[in-house]
Amino acid sequence: MRNFVQRVYLFVLFFTGAVLFVLILKEGFSYYSLPLAKRFFSPLHNLLKPSGKLGHAYGIIGSLMMIVGVSSYMIRKRVKRFSRLGKLKYWLEFHIFLCTVGPMLVLFHTAFKFNGIVSISFWSMVAVVLSGFVGRFIYVRIPRTIQGQELGMKDLNQRDENYTKLLREKYRVAEKALNKLDTFTRSERFKKVSLGNLPSYLVKDYFEGRKILREIKLSLVVTDYNHKTYREIIKIAKNKIALNRRIGMLETMRQLFRYWHVFHLPFAIIMFLIMFIHVGVTIAFGYRWIF
Numbered sequence: 491m492r493n494f495v496q497r498v499y500l501f502v503l504f505f506t507g508a509v510l511f512v513l514i515l516k517e518g519f520s521y522y523s524l525p526l527a528k529r530f531f532s533p534l535h536n537l538l539k540p541s542g543k544l545g546h547a548y549g550i551i552g553s554l555m556m557i558v559g560v561s562s563y564m565i566r567k568r569v570k571r572f573s574r575l576g577k578l579k580y581w582l583e584f585h586i587f588l589c590t591v592g593p594m595l596v597l598f599h600t601a602f603k604f605n606g607i608v609s610i611s612f613w614s615m616v617a618v619v620l621s622g623f624v625g626r627f628i629y630v631r632i633p634r635t636i637q638g639q640e641l642g643m644k645d646l647n648q649r650d651e652n653y654t655k656l657l658r659e660k661y662r663v664a665e666k667a668l669n670k671l672d673t674f675t676r677s678e679r680f681k682k683v684s685l686g687n688l689p690s691y692l693v694k695d696y697f698e699g700r701k702i703l704r705e706i707k708l709s710l711v712v713t714d715y716n717h718k719t720y721r722e723i724i725k726i727a728k729n730k731i732a733l734n735r736r737i738g739m740l741e742t743m744r745q746l747f748r749y750w751h752v753f754h755l756p757f758a759i760i761m762f763l764i765m766f767i768h769v770g771v772t773i774a775f776g777y778r779w780i781f
């Protein structure tokens with residue numbers, strides 16, 4: 491059920507972002523695709539230029555979304571008093587939503603022309619968004635509690651033992667298949683992983699994992715499991731493989747995540763600093779949107 495709620499939540503966020511993008515692009519495509527010199531004569535110019543009614547609004551709303559997206563996540567993560575306010579991972583998804591849709595609106599605000607010092611803010615924003623996707627990739631590979639705290643080795647090994655116990659005692663999976671799975675999921679396999687060979691290791695490991703799953707599926711065919719039980723066994727085997735992959739790569743991922751923070755945060759700061767200067771300058775020049 492929890493999984494279902496999370497899926498609906500993610501779908502609603504993703505769908506809202508995608509629909510917004512398509513609508514804005516559809517309405518403005520004829521303007522944004524014009525060469526800069528011809529835009530002035532377009533009937534849409536007064537609406538969609540960076541200081542136009544809509545163009546300006548995109549900048550304001552997009553920037554507010556990023557401010558809310560960053561501050562809400564940081565407050566929820568750091569202030570103890572709010573630690574019961576929803577799971578941290580939902581707040582992270584919300585951060586990702588606001589900080590993807592916000593930059594998208596800012597992109598439309600610029601009307602695809604990136605001049606002046608504010609372009610540093612724009613490109614920093616692009617760097618933060620792109621690095622964000624890399625960060626999320628690493629983040630989900632570090633096992634955590636529901637509240638977002640990193641899990642210790644003891645808990646992880648306990649989980650692994652529970653999976654083996656389930657397969658052996660509840661589902662009575664054949665010893666041969668269990669041995670195969672056990673051999674594959676031994677952490678020694680990851681001893682040679684380093685930051686340098688991580689990408690190729692991940693690809694190799696993914697295909698080896700699939701091969702083992704295929705072998706386990708074949709070994710299950712011999713026994714007369716019903717469809718539901720068969721699917722449950724495969725799900726547990728998949729979870730066991732994923733868990734051990736995470737255990738094996740934990741130190742490498744933690745190290746990578748520390749480096750990643752050094753990248754994501756400074757670009758966010760540069761972006762916001764120049765954005766505030768930019769806003770100050772535009773207000774000083776008399777741009778007030780609808781006010």
Ligand code: HEM
Nearest residue numbers: 540541549550553600603604605608611612765769772777
């Ligand atoms: C990270 C956020 C933002 C970025 C990256 C950004 C970027 C830009 C860029 C590239 C331009 C076009 C510059 C040009 O025509 O040469 C522009 C223009 C403008 N921006 Fe922003 N902007 C941001 C946020 C905002 C916000 C929050 C406001 C208002 C409160 C705003 C108000 C304006 C105005 C009024 C113009 C037109 C200035 C003119 O025509 O001289 N921007 N912005």
Ligand code: HEM
Nearest residue numbers: 556560586589590593615618619622623625626629755758
């Ligand atoms: C303009 C856009 C963005 C800004 C300004 C921004 C800014 C930030 C900031 C300030 C933090 C907190 C760092 C800390 O706690 O030390 C953070 C964390 C994070 N952001 Fe972003 N972010 C943006 C977009 C994204 C996107 C698009 C993604 C993913 C697709 C993302 C993924 C993450 C992740 C995984 C964390 C780490 C969470 C943690 O360590 O608890 N961010 N971001």
